[in-house]
Amino acid sequence: DELDNDITGGATPASFEPSIDYVVTKIPRFAFEKFPGASTTLTTAMKSVGEVMAIGRTFQESLQKALRGLETGLTGLDEIEIPGLRGSPNEDRNAIRAALGTPTPDRLRMVAQAIRMGTSLEEVHQMCRIDPWFLEQIDGIIQMEARIREHGLPQDAANLRHLKSMGFSDARLASLTRREAAEVSRLRERLDVHPVYKRIDTCAAEFASPTPYMYSTYETPFAGSVRSEAEVSDRKKVVILGGGPNRIGQGIEFDYCCCHAAFALRDAGYEAIMVNCNPETVSTDYDTSDRLYFEPLTAEDVLEILRAEKALGTLHGVIVQFGGQTPLKLAEALEKAGIPILGTSPDMIDLAEDRDRFQKLLMKLGLAQPRNGIAHSVEQARTIAGELGFPLVVRPSYVLGGRATQIIHDEGMLQSY
Template identity: 40%
Template sequence: YIAAKLALGYKLPELINGVTGITTAHFEPSLDYIVVKVPRWDFDKFPGAEPVIGTEMRSIGEVMAIGRCFEEALQKALRMLDIGADGLVANAWDREPKPVDELRRELEVPRPYRVFAIAGALKAGVPADEIAELTGIDTWYIYKIANIVEMERRLRSLKRLDDSTAELIREAKRLGFSDRQIARCLGISDDKVRAYRKRLGITPAVKIIDTLAAEWPSKTKYLYVTYGGSSHDVEPSSKSIVVLGAGVFRIGVSVEFDWSVVQLTWALKRMNAGEVIVVNYNPETVSTDWDIADRLYFEELTLERVLDIYEFEKPEGVVACVGGQIANNLAPLLERRGVRLLGPSGLAVETAEDRRKFSALLDSLGIPQPPWAELEKWEEVVEFCRKVGYPVIVRPSFVLSGTAMRVVRSERELFEYLSEVSKKPRLRSLVVSKFVEKAREVEVDCVSDGEHVLIGAVIEHLEPVGVHSGDATMVIPSFSLSEEVLDKIRRYTLDICRALGARGPANIQFLVKDGEAYVIECNLRASRSMPFVSKVKGVNLMEHVARAILGGKLELPSAVYEPPADRWGVKTPQFSWSRLRGAHPLLGVEMRSTGEVAAVGRSLYDALLKSWLAAQPNRLPEPGSSVLLVSGGGDHQQDLIAELARELGELGYKVLVLEPIPGDGRLLAEAEKAVAEGKVSMVVALGDDYRLRRACADYMVPLVLDGELARHLVQAIRLVANGMELSVEPL
């Protein structure tokens, strides 16, 4: 809080340095470590976006790595990005070297993760000075990268690991090589490399982040792990719990998971569960602030590093269920290596995540699910689609935020999709599910102690099925489901949690059609919507998670219980179309929003309008201004457009209805021009009209991409016109 105190009039010599607790804040830092911060980009989520970086920020998140040399910190940072990299070199995708001319072209244009092209060029024999000339990057960095490339060459030349190779492996670890990179160079398993290191005493040191280079004793709780030290700066905690954080922000993972980590940390401390140790590496988060945890490891969330910390600290257990998918994926791996998990077991996580096992569980419970199959051969995929009928949802197995997921409506579209995904590395199988059209999508955020379930909320999506949950408008409580269906959803939730032996947070997603609820998936971890649910309902779900993972029982009036909602809550996605030049603004099963906003209100429309207006660039159209409605064809859409046009006309707006004629782009061109000239105050676009949608993004015109959302917004605007005031009340 130095800046705040300076603003109040204090002088630097009057303030105590929080790192030492003895000296003043009037000093020049002297560091014995190096920090590397790398942005995370997700251009592949946005069709049409130009994957070029420049003076305008386009990254989604960032990571921060700490080491004793640049090489170590750089390789740690690249692992932290969660893009499938095990470091700078020796990655799974390093099979076929690229032609030198192609590498030179990659070096000339500043694109995301160009550092991998630099390493590739060095391997191909391109001189460091030429790389510096092509990239504009100082040669100091190029030579540091060359050190990593040279170490990879030396590792690949080894025939085996024995006592004679100890110093080389020690130097490789000092340069930031992971066990997996070393294992890949030698063609052996990660576990064999780890066992070899431990036998020869090649283990990392735990260091304090010291801004005084040991000139004064450092009292900070910030720690990092490095192979650039010979001794530990701290002693292990006497009694502790390790909480794994969420890592890098990216599409699908943002501050919502950090909220869960922080709230759980505070809850555990209130329950006197011992020292709480957080492992995270995201400098944007609250969990990496000074005063949140008893200890913070600013470190990788990899199996190797979590095991290093676990073996040093010897905690009571590790919590992997609140940090999102990175932490959740580690749970089964940690459990198999003897780590005690607090929360759902690794076996339970694996059962929920493995589509075959979870489907068998649902069948044994008599819970309906859409027809599906996990298939490896393309001909099997085609045969299954013909059997269940189109449309279907196709995706690679084990995905987050809908990566490479698509709704396929014909065999031609299926072959196009198969052609695209066949180019992706590490693709083993595809999951194909029947797409249930005209269904409602619903999800449940809950906490279980294995026998009882506290349902935070049954959340209904305003948009119909087919829009990713991260891009959907979420509503609490349900606005269209019958009490019979809601009871069925609650009962299914209880049955699933009991069958899995779930202990901690869970999120279960449903489809509802014709009075039946179908289960789509279950995640035994905190979800994106848990902060929203907790704030709308006034029930901090992480308090109950803390009790459950420590072995306590949930005190509920019945086996499954949902507290009533005394107000409405609506969560609206925030998109960044204007930041991503060329990106196609569209909704689908793959998530594309970069944030979210929420509001509570006395009614659905009160909360909806406040929430929608909080997202940029949304604003109410001025009375008498023009609203453009664009149909995508089909009787249902035409009826909806006619209904919207009539109601907006009654409210005094000038309504322009556009039904594009195939092969004739004149009408769309005129509409695009009107948007550019500021003659349109809002656009409802239900067709595939890229240029018009792009114009709305470029000129910051409110753009509505779903018919159901448009219908509800028009109703909200009507209520405001008739005198409804937007409520302002204390939470």
């Protein structure tokens, strides 16, 4: 009781028992694609390369935010194929038991898929030994997915807000209803369904907290109007997008850049606003920036933050260059939304990342480059491989750190790639 709680600005001592009105979900990020020969079975050995953290008012909201924050292409509890299914009840049951009984990075989605296929929660519990409470929460998401598929998107604000409060992203709702995510976004805009931002204060708002540590949630206005605790200022401000969960090729070096960008902006008189979802970083310390949004780095989540920040003060722009590939992929969507991108323009970023455009630029400037070719189909890849000869380095556009890069020694490896 002699130590102050910095989160509440000293309003409570460190001995004050926390009162939590939010749910935190952490999910590890794995990179088994970098190690083709490694076993994907999870054991007591450390195999993850990073992790994502998400915060919401409910477990369902927090879970689905964490899944899309992993940056593995997920939009929520996406469908997954359970290996070994053959259409025979007995064989399928054995395949489900094997999938759920083996701890792998995809087991959470395997559990959801088994529930979709009609496996009872009791059976799922016996197979994976996950606590029934968590299975019931996942089942609630699956049941809501079935309703969305059957009835489509609700056309009223209350029901759409309820879906969003369960953590459904625009992209996931679009997938379930066979629409485009932009259509869902326009529907939300028309119905004025937007998140509010709450403050991490460890005391459930019992005491005022000056700590600028925010997370989003969709609050129902059943007891008056909803209240955002972000307390957006009227200062000139710049938003920095972090790098998300650590992975091979995109790690702490980018966080170092984000932190120093925040320090430099503050020294220059700007309000530095950080957006990130990686709990292992310095950029997500509550005192690194003037305001921290602990949110997934997706276009939907970032645009909602910018919408809130633009309501007051002057948003001079967003910095995407310091967080690695993650924010670079958002540059085009932000520019289309009318958000100023500070530093390198999205077109110049694309020029450097699009191998076709970059190759043509080198040729135009007369600069030397290794013998290479650009393939847009398997047949083109075979033709270019025949011209260049093996071994080859094959790499897609728009990646950092060698992601999806392979050394190809023969046509069989090329076909597999």
